[in-house]
Amino acid sequence: MTYDVAVVGLGGIGSAIFAHCAARGAKTIGLEQFGAAHDLGSSHGKSRMIRKAYFEDPAYVPLLLRAYDLWRELEKESGEELLTMTGLLMVGEESAPIVSGARHAASAHGLSLQVLTPREIQRRYPTLQLLPNEIGVFEPDGGVLAPERAIAAYLRAAARSGAEIRCESGVSGWEAKADAFEICLTSKARLTTKSLILAQGPWFSDALGVPLRVQRNVQAWFTPSTPAYAAGRFPPFLIERANFPAPLYGFPDFGDGIKAAFHAHGTIGEVGQLDREINQQRDIAPIIAAMEKWMPGATATFRAAKPCPYTLTPDGHFVIDRHPEHKRVILCGGFSGHGFKFAPVIGEIAADLALDGGSRHEIDFLSPRRFSGSPFAEKSLTH
Ligand SMILES: Cc1cc2nc3c(=O)[nH]c(=O)nc-3n(C[C@H](O)[C@H](O)[C@H](O)COP(=O)(O)OP(=O)(O)OC[C@H]3O[C@@H](n4cnc5c(N)ncnc54)[C@H](O)[C@@H]3O)c2cc1C
Incomplete structure (x- = not known):
C-alpha cells in the first residue's frame, strides 16, 4: 500500500501537519x-x-494572524480550551529589540499595542522593579497555549479523519523511487508514500540543509510568596535587561506555579546527549537571581524544572520549504525556540506544499536558500 503523505515526527509541528493533511482526505x-x-x-x-x-x-505577522484562527478552529473541533487570552507585557529600554521590534511589527501591521510608561507599569503591577529608562509595551492579543494538550488534540483530530498513527516507530532513512519514497523504520519495516514531510525538531541533523545547533534551555516552576503574580492579575512577560544573561520570560501562576526561563541561553550539543538532570546552581540559581530583581517574591519556592532543546538556525528563523531535489519532500524545522505558536499555520502550509504543490502563504523568507553556504542555495527543483 502507498500512502499519500507520511509525516516524520509528531511533536508540536508534526502533529499539526499530520492533522491538516488527514483533514484534506489524504491517506496519511x-x-x-x-x-x-x-x-x-x-x-x-x-x-x-x-x-x-x-x-x-x-x-x-500574516502567518500569526492565520495561526490564531486555526487555534480557535482546533478548539472548536476538540471541544477543549487550548489558547487562553491573557495579554502580554514586554519590558526593556526603548531600543531593546523586544520593545522596538514589537513596536515596529505593530505599526507595520496596524496591531494593537499599548506603550506603558514606568509610572503606568507601576500602577498596573505595583510589585515590579523597573530600572531607569525601562518602558513597557502591552499586547492585549498575547496569550498562552497548552502544548501537550494541543498535540493530543491534533493527533485525535487526525485519527478522526482516518489517519494512521504509529508511535515508537523511528524512521532510519528514506529513498526516492520512481514516483514515490520508500521509508525505512528502525524496526526494518518499510513503507511507501507519494509525499514525505519531515518535522523532526532537534533530531533533524543535516537533512534540513542548514547548520543547526541544538541548545539546552531550562524551564523552571516556582510557588510565589504573593498572589500578585496569579493569572488574571499578572500577564505573561518578556524582559530584556543588560545585566541578565539573556532575555527572561515567564508565565503567571495558573495554579501550578510561575514558570520562568531564559530565552536562547544554554549549552550547545547533540540532542542524544542532552543533559536531562537539573543542577540547582547552574540551572536554577541564575533564573531566581534575575526573577527576584524584577518580580520580587515570584520564585519563593522552587517546584520543578525541565530541560527542553531549541533547534537554532544561523539566523534564528525557521526553515520551511520543499526539498531542492525532491519537490514532494517538505522540510519543516529549525524553529529556533519560537515555533510552537505557528504550529497550525505550518500544518496548513505543509499540507498545501505536499498536496497542492504550493502554499497560499508568503513563505519565501523561510526558505533554506537564504543561506549562501547551504548546499540547497544553488539548487533548483528538478522534479
Ligand atoms: C523551553 C522552551 C520554551 C519555548 N517557548 C515557546 C513559546 O513560548 N512560544 C513559541 O511559539 N515557541 C516556544 N518554544 C519553541 C517551540 O516549542 C518549538 O519551536 C516547537 O515546539 C518545535 O516543535 P517541533 O515539532 O519542531 O519539535 P519537537 O516537538 O521536538 O518534535 C519533533 C518530533 O520528531 C520526532 N522525531 C525526530 N526524528 C524522528 C525520526 N527519525 N523518526 C520518528 N520520529 C522522529 C521526535 O521524537 C519529536 O517528537 C519553546 C521551546 C522551548 C524548548
Whole structure:
C-alpha cells in the first residue's frame, strides 16, 4: 500500500501537519519515534506564548494572524480550551529589540499595542522593579497555549479523519523511487508514500540543509510568596535587561506555579546527549537571581524544572520549504525556540506544499536558500 503523505515526527509541528493533511482526505501516516506528546523534544512544559507584534520579524505577522484562527478552529473541533487570552507585557529600554521590534511589527501591521510608561507599569503591577529608562509595551492579543494538550488534540483530530498513527516507530532513512519514497523504520519495516514531510525538531541533523545547533534551555516552576503574580492579575512577560544573561520570560501562576526561563541561553550539543538532570546552581540559581530583581517574591519556592532543546538556525528563523531535489519532500524545522505558536499555520502550509504543490502563504523568507553556504542555495527543483 502507498500512502499519500507520511509525516516524520509528531511533536508540536508534526502533529499539526499530520492533522491538516488527514483533514484534506489524504491517506496519511504519522511516524513518531517516542510516545504521543512526550517530554523529550521541544514541545513540552505546559505553556507556550503566542503574540502578534512579532519583534523577531514583521514578515511573520500574516502567518500569526492565520495561526490564531486555526487555534480557535482546533478548539472548536476538540471541544477543549487550548489558547487562553491573557495579554502580554514586554519590558526593556526603548531600543531593546523586544520593545522596538514589537513596536515596529505593530505599526507595520496596524496591531494593537499599548506603550506603558514606568509610572503606568507601576500602577498596573505595583510589585515590579523597573530600572531607569525601562518602558513597557502591552499586547492585549498575547496569550498562552497548552502544548501537550494541543498535540493530543491534533493527533485525535487526525485519527478522526482516518489517519494512521504509529508511535515508537523511528524512521532510519528514506529513498526516492520512481514516483514515490520508500521509508525505512528502525524496526526494518518499510513503507511507501507519494509525499514525505519531515518535522523532526532537534533530531533533524543535516537533512534540513542548514547548520543547526541544538541548545539546552531550562524551564523552571516556582510557588510565589504573593498572589500578585496569579493569572488574571499578572500577564505573561518578556524582559530584556543588560545585566541578565539573556532575555527572561515567564508565565503567571495558573495554579501550578510561575514558570520562568531564559530565552536562547544554554549549552550547545547533540540532542542524544542532552543533559536531562537539573543542577540547582547552574540551572536554577541564575533564573531566581534575575526573577527576584524584577518580580520580587515570584520564585519563593522552587517546584520543578525541565530541560527542553531549541533547534537554532544561523539566523534564528525557521526553515520551511520543499526539498531542492525532491519537490514532494517538505522540510519543516529549525524553529529556533519560537515555533510552537505557528504550529497550525505550518500544518496548513505543509499540507498545501505536499498536496497542492504550493502554499497560499508568503513563505519565501523561510526558505533554506537564504543561506549562501547551504548546499540547497544553488539548487533548483528538478522534479
Ligand atoms: C523551553 C522552551 C520554551 C519555548 N517557548 C515557546 C513559546 O513560548 N512560544 C513559541 O511559539 N515557541 C516556544 N518554544 C519553541 C517551540 O516549542 C518549538 O519551536 C516547537 O515546539 C518545535 O516543535 P517541533 O515539532 O519542531 O519539535 P519537537 O516537538 O521536538 O518534535 C519533533 C518530533 O520528531 C520526532 N522525531 C525526530 N526524528 C524522528 C525520526 N527519525 N523518526 C520518528 N520520529 C522522529 C521526535 O521524537 C519529536 O517528537 C519553546 C521551546 C522551548 C524548548
